[in-house]
Amino acid sequence: MNPRPKKTLADLLIDYLAQLSVDFVFGIPGGAIEPLYNALALSMRNSGPRPILARHETGAAFMADGYYRQTGKLGVCCATTGPGATNLLTGVASAYENRIPLLVITAQTALSLFGKGAFQESSCTGINTVSLFGHCTRLSSLVSHPNQFEPKLINAVMTAFRSPAGPTHLSIPWDILGGPAPVDQPSYSLPALLNRDRSFDPGTLDQLVQEIVRARKSVLVVGAGCGEAVEPIATLALKLNAALVATPQGKGFVDPYHPLFRGIIGFAGHASARAALTDPDVDTVIGIGSNFSEWASNAWDEGALLNERLIHVDSDADHFARSPNARLHVHGNIAAIVAHVLDRLADARPSASSRVRPGLSAREAMGLELDEAVKSHSPAQPIKPQALMRELANLFPPSTCFLADTGNSQAWSVHYLHPRWEQGHPRGWTDARYHCAFEFASMGWAIGAAVGMALGARGEQPIVCITGDGSLLMSGQELTVAVQERLPVIFVLLNDAALGMVKHGQRRAGSEAVAFELPAIDYATYAQALGAYGQVIHALDDLRALDVPALCRRPGPTLLDVRIDAEEAPPIGMRTRVLGAER
Known part of the structure; x- marks a missing residue:
């Protein structure tokens, strides 16, 4: 087989994925996306990113989701034009709702065939997949010229990781994807552009610290957005001697053996968690990294969560629309916020008038419940x-x-x-x-x-x-x-x-x-x-x-x-x- 004379746009895409140490591209090949698979074949021979052949495109998106959860690296999935692209939609929508950074690549028929009823056409004159993905991604765009590719790719990857995180979509016609790249090497360093924003509002941070210091008794609620701040949150709970409760989405971040853990609030949750939140001595509930959706809020439970005792800390300001009754909203990087709170509390002594009473841990209480269920x-x-x-x-x-x-x-x-x-x-x-x-x-x-x-x-x-x-x-x-x-x-x-x-x-x-x-x-x-x-x-x-x-x-x-x-x-x-x- 004769070597290809010049680097293609698909080769350039693989170079950028290699910059991010991406190991796999999950998808199913087809005629219009074959240039990407040609590039992946060459990459695989050189120990670079390689393809994983899913059995259905939705499964490919689910795999990319799981890969990100395990590694923290960008999940990448791809599909050919037409039904290949529409098959991806459910998996991409799932990632969108769960704030999972994915790069979704779909193909199009050749630009010159747009509007002619080409096989599996999904352009703006057919089944408009760019528009369809626009409803379940943070960005959906057509690459209609080779010189657009690098800036659109950079924007897509940065948008995928920017809060609110989620999937982004680039649709690339077959002739553009397989055509010559405008440059021989990547013009940008993606890792250098992906420094996480660790900013927060100092004013609301001051208010947060004051509220914590004044609180008689606190409960911390751990949500899905706490991944980067698990250790400092646990440290904060110990410092405040505050009960720990998790939403179903935050369950994986809390040790069920932790002596302050009181269980799950929300879907399939525990009576012990709601009891901790509705304890009449509790005057401050700090919800961290939760979207307070139906399953995370115990079906919008105003008695336990969504009331004036709540302080809502989140990196995603969109979530504040779900907690309008909270007495304070603190927006910014959660890990940075909790770290600064701990620094500020080093010289402050929170109120000790009412502490978490000793007793059964949530793990022990749930164990007794389990024994009763299966006796x-x-x-x-x-x-x-x-x-x-x-x-x-x-x-x-x-x-x-x-x-x-x-x-x-x-x-x-x-x-x-x-x-x-x-x-x-x-x-x-x-x-x-x-x-x-x-x-x-x-x-x-x-x-x-x-x-x-x-x-x-x-x-x-x-x-x-x-x-x-x-x-x-x-x-x-x-x-x-x-x-x-x-x-x-x-x-x-x-x-x-x-x-x-x-x-x-x-x-x-x-x-x-x-x-x-x-x-x-x-x-x-x-x-x-x-x-x-x-x-x-x-x-x-x-x-x-x-x-x-x-x-x-x-x-x-x-x-x-x-x-x-x-x-x-x-x-x-x-x-x-x-x-x-x-x-």
Whole structure:
């Protein structure tokens, strides 16, 4: 094969990804995006970024999402023109709602063919994909000339990481992507341009410190935006002797064994968390890095959260629209704000009139609740999901990262999964021990995201994906990517032959019981047919008998087909209350 005579625009794109130490581009090839795959083939031979072949474009976006969560590096996904691009939309929308920085590259037919009804045309005169992505990205733009590429790419990457973070989209026609690049080497250094903004408003910081010093008793609420500030927040809680509560989105940042932790507030949360927030002695609630959406605010709970006791600290000013009753909004880099508060409190003594009373930690209280839930369980019965969550936390090492899929997998894991932690606190977002795709809540997200996380982990951290049979039937084909890449992902399948949240939601709401049944399938055999290791788990003893260290080292995925008690109702009362109120 003759070498290409000149660097293409696609080659230049790969050079920029290499600057950012991006390892993978997740996607599916097609005619219009073939120039990018030609560049990736050359890059792969030179140990640069390489392609990961997803089975569906939505799965590619989920993988890029998981890769960012694991590494902190830009997630990159791509698709060809037309249906390839539209297939990406759900995964990109999920990343948008969860503030995940992605670079999304889609192709177009050649510029000269715009408006002529070319095969899979998605220009402004066809199915306008630039416009479609404009509704679920921070930036969506067409590159219509080679000289536009570098400034548009720089803008896209910087916008992806700028608060509010999220996906950005560039659509590049086939002839531009495969044509000669205007320069032989990148004109800019992207890493030098991506210094994080660590600014904040000094005036509101002064007010924050004054409020903390005056407070009789405080509660700290940890949200999804706390990844860069986990350690200083824990230090602040200890200094103030303040109870720690997490939203479901912030669950992965808080050690469930921490003596000040009082549980999760919001979807599938704990009575202990709401009790801590509604304690009449509490006069200050500091919500940090939370969007206070339905699931994070306990369905807009004005008694516990959204009231005049709240001080809302966030790097994303858009979130303040959800806390209009807060007595103070503090905008800026969360890590910088908390660090400066700690410095200012070094010489100040917060009020000590009312401290957190000693008693059961949230972990102990939730353990008692779990014992009560499963006390009647016998080996002859299907596995109680509550007991399954406890066993998973005990079986897997403290370094394990758990992902939970949309549906009952989320509900059971938010409430009952309390992983053991290593000594000390995590360092940031990439050390979170629990991840969900809340907000947009796409079924099947965790399956693709687990593959992306495992690629980023490089075998150094166990990755466990908790999913349901409904999600697997939507996105189970991505299991073959883990097979092909020899990734030791453990998929824990909650097999109840139903769309469980739909089924139990209908029951709670008194609705018609309809369209939730799924066929009884042996998913262990299904996994084996795909090249993975599969095993049916009928009882907890089957789970305890597993050689977990061997599964975590296995050069390929494992699927545990867990036959759970299909009649056990998940903790989804908050969600059904909201739906009932709407009706």
